[in-house]
Amino acid sequence: MTAAVEIIGVRKLFGATTALERVDFEVGAGEFVSLLGASGCGKSTLLRIIAGFESPSEGRVRIHGEDVTNLPPERRPTNLVFQRGALFPHMTVRENVGYGLKVKGWERTRINDRVDEMLALVRLEGFGDREPDQLSGGQAQRVALARALASEPQVLLLDEPLSALDLKLRQQMQLELRAIQKRLGATFVFVTHDQTEALVMSDRIAIMNNGRIVQHGTPRDIYRRPKSVFVSNFIGATNLLRGTVASVENGRTFLQTGSGTHAIPATGSPLRVGQLMVLSVRPEAVRLQGEGARVSGLVTEIIYQGNNVRVGTRLDPDTIFWAEGRDDEFDGIAVGDTVALGWAEDAATILEDDGT
Numbered sequence: 220m221t222a223a224v225e226i227i228g229v230r231k232l233f234g235a236t237t238a239l240e241r242v243d244f245e246v247g248a249g250e251f252v253s254l255l256g257a258s259g260c261g262k263s264t265l266l267r268i269i270a271g272f273e274s275p276s277e278g279r280v281r282i283h284g285e286d287v288t289n290l291p292p293e294r295r296p297t298n299l300v301f302q303r304g305a306l307f308p309h310m311t312v313r314e315n316v317g318y319g320l321k322v323k324g325w326e327r328t329r330i331n332d333r334v335d336e337m338l339a340l341v342r343l344e345g346f347g348d349r350e351p352d353q354l355s356g357g358q359a360q361r362v363a364l365a366r367a368l369a370s371e372p373q374v375l376l377l378d379e380p381l382s383a384l385d386l387k388l389r390q391q392m393q394l395e396l397r398a399i400q401k402r403l404g405a406t407f408v409f410v411t412h413d414q415t416e417a418l419v420m421s422d423r424i425a426i427m428n429n430g431r432i433v434q435h436g437t438p439r440d441i442y443r444r445p446k447s448v449f450v451s452n453f454i455g456a457t458n459l460l461r462g463t464v465a466s467v468e469n470g471r472t473f474l475q476t477g478s479g480t481h482a483i484p485a486t487g488s489p490l491r492v493g494q495l496m497v498l499s500v501r502p503e504a505v506r507l508q509g510e511g512a513r514v515s516g517l518v519t520e521i522i523y524q525g526n527n528v529r530v531g532t533r534l535d536p537d538t539i540f541w542a543e544g545r546d547d548e549f550d551g552i553a554v555g556d557t558v559a560l561g562w563a564e565d566a567a568t569i570l571e572d573d574g575t
Contacts, residue, residue, distance in 0.1 A: 226244045227281070242432055244425060246408055249406055312349050337365035340368070340402070355388075374405075375400075460481065472485045479513065483569045515532075
């Protein structure tokens with residue numbers, strides 16, 4: 220895949236604080252890539268460096284092969300959509316969408332045609348004469364998106380543009396934004412701290428922590444095969460059992476934990492006996508099980524979620540182990556019951572113990 224954006228050894232210092240630490244990353248042409256991380260991890264700083272609103276302390280940025288490191292934002296083939304659309308309050312929707320084209324010197328007929336096209340794209344036909352204060356939050360964000368797309372940027376950058384919306388509208392906008400990106404075949408780089416949002420929308424996710432990209436890959440790869448305890452914890456809920464490697468044989472690693480010895484398919488770097496490691500298994504992979512159960516304990520919590528139920532089981536004073544499944548799978552289970560739990564061997568992942 221041809222690279223639309225190349226980030227090469229980018230480092231960013233704010234005084235004595237390191238916001239980014241030598242980031243190397245590529246975004247393919249036509250990809251929807253999410254930069255995912257907690258507040259302060261460096262994701263918005265990285266986006267602003269791509270846009271040209273911040274300069275890297277070290278490193279380079281290339282867009283479609285052109286070095287843009289020293290170019291100002293207006294000379295880059297990018298556009299940035301902020302958390303709040305920041306529409307011009309004294310302009311109508313149509314004037315907002317066409318503003319950038321007017322600045323570029325487009326003729327009126329061409330601007331009108333382009334504005335009509337963009338309003339249709341974001342499903343706001345007939346809204347052109349409205350004022351910004353006559354729009355809902357979702358409509359205003361769609362106008363901001365139309366304005367950003369009107370000038371046909373090679374790369375569209377989005378800095379948490381949905382975070383101010385209520386849950387239902389946010390979920391609707393996630394699907395609409397994804398559909399627009401696919402319809403255009405455009406390159407989107409999207410910043411979010413919402414794990415579900417990143418999973419739903421992205422071709423690839425880059426997870427950031429302390430100014431570094433700690434893992435990137437497809438949503439499925441990152442969710443099913445995290446490379447660290449941090450990633451496993453950050454992208455969805457997980458159960459963690461810490462222990463030491465008892466043996467490695469026949470393509471399986473045997474981890475001795477406080478709840479017993481568990482087998483995990485051996486992957487990645489060779490492990491040594493006695494090495495501290497962590498078993499990770501997602502709650503939805505855990506089932507009630509009799510014979511062949513892997514752990515057992517006392518039910519302490521039952522959380523009803525409609526079609527699904529989450530059951531928390533105390534294995535020891537410090538460990539609550541979660542199972543999640545259909546309501547009928549846990550029918551008859553009550554707080555105070557002793558239950559046995561199991562999971563498929565290949566549903567578990569073994570991770571280095573990074574202390575998180």
